[in-house]
Amino acid sequence: MKKDIHSRIIGIIAMAAACILLIVLSTLWRKKKTGQTEAKATGFSMGSVVTVTYYGEKKDAEEASAETLEMVRILDEELISWRSTGSELSRWNNEAASGEEVPVDEMLGEAVKKGLLLYEKSGGALDLTLRPVLDIWGIEEKTAEEFSVPSAEELAEAKKKCGMDAIKVSEKGISRSADVKLDLGAIGKGYALDVVYNQMNIGSAGIVSGGVVAVGGSVMVFGSKSDGSDFRIGIRDPEGLPDDILGYVTFPSGIRKMCISTSGGYEKYIEKDGVRYHHIIDPKTLYPADSGLRSVTVVCEDGLISDGLSTACFILGEEKAVKLLAEYSAEGIFIREDGSVFSTPGIEGQVVLQK
Ligand code: ADP
Ligand code: MG
Numbered sequence: 001m002k003k004d005i006h007s008r009i010i011g012i013i014a015m016a017a018a019c020i021l022l023i024v025l026s027t028l029w030r031k032k033k034t035g036q037t038e039a040k041a042t043g044f045s046m047g048s049v050v051t052v053t054y055y056g057e058k059k060d061a062e063e064a065s066a067e068t069l070e071m072v073r074i075l076d077e078e079l080i081s082w083r084s085t086g087s088e089l090s091r092w093n094n095e096a097a098s099g100e101e102v103p104v105d106e107m108l109g110e111a112v113k114k115g116l117l118l119y120e121k122s123g124g125a126l127d128l129t130l131r132p133v134l135d136i137w138g139i140e141e142k143t144a145e146e147f148s149v150p151s152a153e154e155l156a157e158a159k160k161k162c163g164m165d166a167i168k169v170s171e172k173g174i175s176r177s178a179d180v181k182l183d184l185g186a187i188g189k190g191y192a193l194d195v196v197y198n199q200m201n202i203g204s205a206g207i208v209s210g211g212v213v214a215v216g217g218s219v220m221v222f223g224s225k226s227d228g229s230d231f232r233i234g235i236r237d238p239e240g241l242p243d244d245i246l247g248y249v250t251f252p253s254g255i256r257k258m259c260i261s262t263s264g265g266y267e268k269y270i271e272k273d274g275v276r277y278h279h280i281i282d283p284k285t286l287y288p289a290d291s292g293l294r295s296v297t298v299v300c301e302d303g304l305i306s307d308g309l310s311t312a313c314f315i316l317g318e319e320k321a322v323k324l325l326a327e328y329s330a331e332g333i334f335i336r337e338d339g340s341v342f343s344t345p346g347i348e349g350q351v352v353l354q355k
Contacts, residue, residue, distance in 0.1 A: 036209070036226040041065035045072045046081070046189055047140075048216030055226045056208035064208050068200060072192045072215060079108055080191065082131065082183045092174060093181045101172040111184060111191050112169050114304050118187070119164040121327055122312035123320075127283045128187070129167065129180040132158040139279045139288075140268050147270045149277070155286040162283070190261050190307025193220040197257055197303070210253070218261040218307045224253040231255070237355065238266045238294035238335055246335065247353035249299065259303040263310040264295030264335075282315045291317030292337050299347055300330035318342065 039061035043050045052068045054061040077084045082093060088105050096102045104112075115128045134140075136150045136158045166178040174182075184191070192215045202208055202222060210223025212231060221231040230252055234245035251258055265278035265288065282289040296313040298306045309330055313321035318334050322344065325332045331347035343351045 037061055038226060039065045041069050043069035043073065045069075046076045046192065046215060048189060049214075050216075051214045052211065053213075054202075054208040054211040055224065056210075060207045061211075064200060064202065065211075068196050068213060071196055071199060075192055075195050076188065079105060080111065080184045080188050082181070082185075089182060089184065096174070096176055098179070099175060099177060101168075101170060101175045103173040107195065109169055109174060111187065111304060112167065112174055112182065114302075115184065115187050115308060116164060116167055116169060118305070118308040118312060122316065122324055124164070124283055125315040126186060126308050126312040127162060127164050128182050128184060129162045129164050130281060130283055131181055131183040132161040133281055133283070133286055134183070134279075137277070137279075137281065137288075139270055139277055142270065144270050144272065147272060147277075149272065159283075159286060186311040187304050187308040189215040189218040190259060190303035190305070193218055193259050193303030196220070197222065217263065217267065217310070218259065218303060220257065220259045220303055221251050221255060222257040223255070228253050233260050235297055235333060235335075235351075236262065236264070236266075236295070238264050239339075246341070246355050247351060249297070249333070249347065250350045250352065257301055258299060259301065259306040260297060260299050261303075261306040261310040262295055262297040263314040264293075265289070265314075266294065280311060280314055289315040291315060293317060294335045294337055294339075296321065296335075297333040298325065298330050299332070300328060306330065 036055060037058040039054050041052045050069055050072050052065040054065050077087060079088045081087045082089055084090060088108050092102055092104055118126045133155060136154050138147065161180060163180060166176045166180045168175045193213055196213055197220060202211065210225055213220045219233055221233065225231065230250045232248040232250055234248045237244040237246045249260060263280060265280065267279060269276050269278040278288045280289045293314055296310050298310040298313060300306045305328055309325065309328060312324060313332060316324060321332060325344060331344045333347065333351060334342045341353060
């Protein structure tokens with residue numbers, strides 16, 4: 001009898017222990033399934049690789065990253081690409097009669113308005129109507145065999161069809177007083193970051209707790225990483241392979257939103273007779289910019305501005321660029337032709353050089 005009670009007590013204890021073990025295991029399992037995670041997605045839009053990393057609940061982060069890729073693709077194809085025949089920009093390029101204020105999507109109007117201000121503040125270095133001159137060079141389209149250095153006459157002729165002075169943006173729409181066409185290539189990737197941030201309801205109250213979105217040379221960081229560590233954004237070595245970095249810029253976890261854009265002559269170029277011709281053209285000389293810089297990285301909250309400023313600063317050279325950055329309260333990291341690096345005081349403390 002005594003032995004019977006004993007074995008029943010042992011049985012009950014064993015069952016209780018098994019139950020506790022099951023509860024602990026299932027909690028751990030649920031935590032693993034629903035806990036904070038890192039979701040990555042990669043696509044191709046705007047002629048560049050798009051990479052998205054989101055931190056948050058597994059399902060939310062995965063869905064949001066896929067949605068972000070789709071959003072960038074649609075933004076490009078339906079709104080801002082001059083190449084896509086069905087885009088809002090192409091419609092304007094093809095249809096706007098001289099002086100007519102053509103109503104356009106609010107987002108396109110906003111982007112062109114910011115581009116116009118960049119044109120004015122950069123003294124015309126960033127000119128979103130430069131396409132005819134860019135086409136004459138064809139650095140992004142031609143093979144080395146097809147390429148030849150254009151003549152001064154050809155360039156001067158193309159230049160007649162350029163000039164953002166002819167563009168006006170008002171509440172009623174965008175108008176042109178001469179037959180110029182818009183090409184948002186120098187600001188589009190950065191603008192995509194702003195659109196993603198605003199439309200995806202990401203950020204503090206959003207569906208993910210933080211992330212990194214990169215569209216070509218423009219990168220956005222926001223919120224927090226799952227482990228609370230700093231964000232590190234690499235600065236490419238202009239002389240190295242695409243994966244080689246000179247160092248990185250750190251941003252604290254918990255940051256609201258920050259955009260980092262880089263422009264450099266190493267991105268797309270053609271070599272002819274020992275000379276390197278790259279894709280960023282100085283509207284003053286009509287030749288690839290030659291301002292003593294290998295690359296410029298611009299850091300500010302607005303993605304479009306960071307992208308436009310990096311192109312403009314690369315053309316203007318260090319001295320004028322520093323003044324332009326100050327007008328926008330933006331920071332810059334300049335890699336000079338001799339390999340030395342200069343950072344503006346507001347970002348210097350966040351720059352870590354490795355070479
Ligand atoms: P990427 O597109 O390589 O990331 P940028 O943001 O610096 O680099 O933009 C360069 C692109 O802008 C070029 O590929 C060209 O289409 C266009 N572009 C070149 N020079 C100018 C300029 N002076 N103003 C406006 N757009 C330009
Ligand atoms: Mg740019």
